[in-house]
Amino acid sequence: MAKRSGNSEDLHGVSRREFLKKSGILIGGAALASMPIFSACGNAKTISLTSSTATTLVETIPATTVTMTNYTTTPAVFTTTAASVTSPVPTMSGSNPFDGTVILGRPAADFMAVNLLASAATEVYVAYGKTSGATGGQTDVFSLLPGQPLEIELSGLAADTQYYYRVCHKGPGEQDFSALAEAAFHTQRFSGSTFNFGIQGDSHPERTKSMFNPDLYRITMDNVKAHHPDFYFLLGDDFSVDPMINNNQLSPQAVNGLYSNQRTYLSVVGSSSPIFLVNGNHDQAARYLLDGTANNAAVYVGQARTRYFSQPAPGNFYSGDAEQVPYIGLLRDYYAWTWGDALFVVIDFYWHSPVAVDNVAGSDNGAKKRDMWDITLGDAQYKWFKQTLEGSKAKYKFIFSHHVLGTGRGGIELTGGYEWGGKNDKGVSEFAAMGPGWDAPIHQLMAQNGVSIFFFCHDHLYVRQELDGVVYQAVPIPADFTYTAFNRDAYKSGVVLPDTGFLNVTVSPANVKVDYISSYLSKDETQTRKDGQLTYSYLL
Numbered sequence: 001m002a003k004r005s006g007n008s009e010d011l012h013g014v015s016r017r018e019f020l021k022k023s024g025i026l027i028g029g030a031a032l033a034s035m036p037i038f039s040a041c042g043n044a045k046t047i048s049l050t051s052s053t054a055t056t057l058v059e060t061i062p063a064t065t066v067t068m069t070n071y072t073t074t075p076a077v078f079t080t081t082a083a084s085v086t087s088p089v090p091t092m093s094g095s096n097p098f099d100g101t102v103i104l105g106r107p108a109a110d111f112m113a114v115n116l117l118a119s120a121a122t123e124v125y126v127a128y129g130k131t132s133g134a135t136g137g138q139t140d141v142f143s144l145l146p147g148q149p150l151e152i153e154l155s156g157l158a159a160d161t162q163y164y165y166r167v168c169h170k171g172p173g174e175q176d177f178s179a180l181a182e183a184a185f186h187t188q189r190f191s192g193s194t195f196n197f198g199i200q201g202d203s204h205p206e207r208t209k210s211m212f213n214p215d216l217y218r219i220t221m222d223n224v225k226a227h228h229p230d231f232y233f234l235l236g237d238d239f240s241v242d243p244m245i246n247n248n249q250l251s252p253q254a255v256n257g258l259y260s261n262q263r264t265y266l267s268v269v270g271s272s273s274p275i276f277l278v279n280g281n282h283d284q285a286a287r288y289l290l291d292g293t294a295n296n297a298a299v300y301v302g303q304a305r306t307r308y309f310s311q312p313a314p315g316n317f318y319s320g321d322a323e324q325v326p327y328i329g330l331l332r333d334y335y336a337w338t339w340g341d342a343l344f345v346v347i348d349f350y351w352h353s354p355v356a357v358d359n360v361a362g363s364d365n366g367a368k369k370r371d372m373w374d375i376t377l378g379d380a381q382y383k384w385f386k387q388t389l390e391g392s393k394a395k396y397k398f399i400f401s402h403h404v405l406g407t408g409r410g411g412i413e414l415t416g417g418y419e420w421g422g423k424n425d426k427g428v429s430e431f432a433a434m435g436p437g438w439d440a441p442i443h444q445l446m447a448q449n450g451v452s453i454f455f456f457c458h459d460h461l462y463v464r465q466e467l468d469g470v471v472y473q474a475v476p477i478p479a480d481f482t483y484t485a486f487n488r489d490a491y492k493s494g495v496v497l498p499d500t501g502f503l504n505v506t507v508s509p510a511n512v513k514v515d516y517i518s519s520y521l522s523k524d525e526t527q528t529r530k531d532g533q534l535t536y537s538y539l540l
C-alpha cells in the first residue's frame, strides 16, 4: 500500500513539514516508514472542490485519474471564439493586409494547431499540403474575433512529413481572400532522423532598462528562423506580471496584453516552428495565488498562457498534467513527448508548490524566507516524471525547467538540496522523511535514467556544466543589449559565457550538437562579435 507523500495538491495551504507532522508521517524530522496513513485508490486520486453546479470527468493518463466534483464554472477551453461556417472557399486573389499573428503549437505525428490572433474581425482558413505552392487541403472558414485567439486544428496529417501552409484571410468588407506568405512545418520525426530545435532563456520584455532591447529580440528571432527548428522553447519569465501587480494595474486585459505582445516577436519563429512555453517565477502562473475565485493573477495568467499559445494536453501523443483547475481548465504546464530519437520533458514547480517558489507576486526580489521543502513537483508530477523517464527507450532525454527547484542561483551547485538532491541546508538527508514513497531526488532520477541535458535559465547567461553524466545547460537570454553574464559568480565550474542569443540543438542518430548562436545589434558588432555567429558548440 502506498504511503502518503508530500503532495502539494492536498496540502490545503499548510506547509509540507506541517502536513507530514499532522499526518503522523513526520515526527521530529524522522519518517515512520512502516505506518500506512493513506491508501492510494489504485491509480486514481479524487480532488473535491467546494461549490455546486457540476460534476465533470476529465482526461485520464496512465498514472493518474483526476475527478473534479462540484465546481462553479466550466473550465476555460480553447477556441471559444471559433465559429465554423460552411461557405465555399473563394479564390485567394485578394491583397489585403492581415493585422495579426500566427503561432503554431502542440505538434504531433498527425496534427498541428494554428493559433491566430488579429485586432480586427477576420474570416480565416488554412490551406495546406505536402508540396510547396500547391497546397491541396484546406480547413473550414472560421470567424476570428478582434483580440480573441483562435485555434485552427490541422489533423490527419502524415508523420515525419514537411507540410506547407498558408493562412487565408478576409475582412468583413472585402470580396476576396488574401493569403499570407507560405510557411512550412514538420510533423513528428521518426527514430533515426536528424532534426534541430531551439531554446531561449528569460526574455523579460519588461526590463527595457537592463536586459531587453526590442530590436535585438527581433534580430534573435530572425536568427532562430534562419535555422528552421522543428520547434522552439521559451524557458520562462517571458510574461512578467510583477510590475503590473506592483503598480496596481493587474487585470485580465493587462495580462492578455503581455501574451499578445510576445506574439508580435515570436510569430517570426512561431509561424513555422511550434512554440513550447516553460513556466517562470515572474510569470506568476502559480498555485499560491489561487484564492477560489476567478479574480486573481494566477487565473488571469493561467487562462492567457493556454489561449494565446497552444500548449500540449495529455492524450495519445503527449503525457502530462491532467488536473483541471477551476476557472482555468488544464494547466498544460508539465508534459512530455518523443520526437525522433529524443524524449522531451517539461517540468514545473510553480503550479504545484503551496508557496511562492521564488519572488512573491508584485516584487522583483521577494521574500526568500520559506521552507524549501514546500517547493515541490507534487506527488502526481513526481510520479509521472519518474514513470516518463523510466518508460522511455529514447536515445537522448532532454529536460526543460525554469531553474533547479524553480529558484536560487547556480546550476550543479544547487543539485544536492531538497527535492533535487534530498539534503537540507546543513547537508543532512531528509528525503526519506519529506518525500515518503518517492524513490529518489530529481537529480538522481535524471542520472539513473540517462538524462542527456537539463536545460534551464533564470540566471541570464550561458553555462555548461556536467554532473553524474547529466549536462546542466543554462540558456542565454535573447534580447540582452548589455551582453552580460549575469550571476556568473554563482557558478563555480563549467563553461561560462555572456548573453545574447539562443541555443540551436541538432539531434542525429550519431550525436547531439548544442550550438550557441549569438545576436548583436549592428552598432555592437566588431571583428570578433558578429550577429548570428556560432559562439560555442559541443557534442554529446
Ligand SMILES: [Fe+2]
Pocket: 202, 236, 237, 280, 281, 282, 402, 457, 458, 459
Ligand atoms: Fe527567473
